Amino acid sequence: MKIILISLDTLRASRLGAYGYNKPTSPHMDRIAREGVLFERAYAADIPTEVAHTGVFTGKIGLTTGVVSHGSELTALPKSTAWLPSLLRSAGFTTSAVDNLYQLKEWFARGYRYYINSVGGNRWIDGKTINELAFPWLEQHKDDSFFLFLHYWDAHTPYLPPQELIPQFYDVGRDPRDPANRSMEQAYNHLAYPFFKHHHYDLIGAVTDSDYYDALYDAEIRYLDDRLKELDDRLEALGIREDTLLVLFGDHGESLTEHDIYWDHCGLYEPTVHVPVIMRWPGRMPEGRRVPGFVQQVDLLPTILEAVRREQPADIRSEKLQDPDGLDGKSLWPAIEGTADRTHDTVYLSECAWQAARAIRTDRYKLIRTYDSGPYIRPARELYDLQTDPGETVNLADSLPELADRLERELLDFVSRKLSGREDPMERQLREAGLPFRRRIEQILDSAGLSWDDWKRDPRRERFDSAVHNR
Structure with a gap:
């Protein structure tokens, strides 16, 4: 049995064709949804990245684990907390990850026999790099029962998709730097501007049209979709596609100007907390099923454990994979098989x-x-x-x-x-x-010689940039 769990960082559900979007961002993910099960109302109980992934791997929300803050030095996860890769490794799975969350907190490397750190010289990570690291490992371990975690960051800022993808989402006759277009002014003059200046704005250039940023996000999703097709093609070539439980999830979504949030993932609004969850397991799951009710990321752990118990691979000690105590997540199998339409009534x-x-x-x-x-x-x-x-x-x-x-x-x-x-x-x-x-x-405001109270009184891009220059 093979399990591939894929985190699609910063992927907003409503930007995929399978969730109703009308632009060609996700032809291959849409195909996976047709071949498997799509959860229409899947939610991230805790955002952003650190807390969301902690919930996935523990099956517990932040109030249960104590991990509610992203990037906090006060946070720790006890080693006694049950952890999905550790559970699977103890049962006999070969466990591996292509991921860089270890740079954030040490517990993200727990339980893996092979942890391939995808961190590079840049803050962002290209999906091509993930595949280049994962494919040799798949070749070497295709005959094993394995658990592989892959973490793709392409939909995360900065949005720097290949130029040839952009025309699918932005009219080639339209000028993203048209001085008559003033739609970027709110973003440039927002209180958050200094904190997102480099990755959101400097790397893109002097854009005046906010729709162009949305198009870049869409193009990044399409680029990610192509990388997932490459992965699927490799599974087919290795002869293991039919034996692989494939699980796709978004850790959180992205706000694209809604609620004065400009291409970031804060705020408990639908664009950020409603995430895609799609599963495919040929011959074991129905094709084309859509689950309409509430489910959560923490449901993935008990679902995967139940899948192993159902399959009972000869080389795996399935009896060791009982659900840990105190889970907040519930198995998705009743919803997958159509005997339930949700795991939660309230999120x-x-x-x-x-x-x-x-x-x-x-x-x-x-x-x-x-x-x-x-x-x-x-x-x-x-x-x-x-x-x-x-x-x-x-x-x-x-x-x-x-x-x-x-x-x-x-x-x-x-x-x-x-x-x-x-x-x-x-x-x-x-x-x-x-x-x-x-x-x-x-730190950012101090570097410009501005206090927080001073900046709140007069947040203007020109003022901040001038202050930085004068320093």
């Missing part, structure tokens, strides 16, 4: 990086409670009716206070139950160190 969401907030998402409503808005302007409470307002544009918290109060109580009760008397790790983070990215904010 609880959390972030602590650029902002600190929690949210509750029901079939119809979402309530967001913000504790620290960082370089953004947010009300303390936001309530959206996603049935009538899927874009989350009309905040109903003041006009429907009783509903907002009820949902907030449900959210607080959930947090209390999960903590079970333990200290809230988000409260500790904000009390002892502030937002995890606070130091980055302070």
